[in-house]
Amino acid sequence: MAKKKQAREFIAGRCNICNHEYMASDGGWIVNAEHKLFCHHYCFDLYLHNNKIGRLTQTKRRYNYANSR
Numbered sequence: 001m002a003k004k005k006q007a008r009e010f011i012a013g014r015c016n017i018c019n020h021e022y023m024a025s026d027g028g029w030i031v032n033a034e035h036k037l038f039c040h041h042y043c044f045d046l047y048l049h050n051n052k053i054g055r056l057t058q059t060k061r062r063y064n065y066a067n068s069r
Contacts, residue, residue, distance in 0.1 A: 011024075014037065015029075015043055016043075017046055018043055028040070030044045032044075
C-alpha cells in the first residue's frame with residue numbers, strides 16, 4: 001500500500017493582539033491595510049476599539065490645547 005503524503009504546514013504569521021500562530025493552510029484570518037494580522041473578530045474588534053480611544057484622546061488634547069491659548 002502506498003503511504004499518503006502529509007501536507008507540510010508553514011507558519012504564515014502571528015496575530016498582533018493575542019500572538020496566536022497562523023498556519024499557511026488556515027483560513028478566516030483578517031489582514032488590515034497596515035498588513036497587521038488578526039486571528040478572529042474579537043482580536044480585530046479589540047484593535048479597532050483601542051485605536052478609536054487613542055484617536056479620541058489625541059483629538060481632545062488638541063482641542064483643549066487650542067482653547068487654553
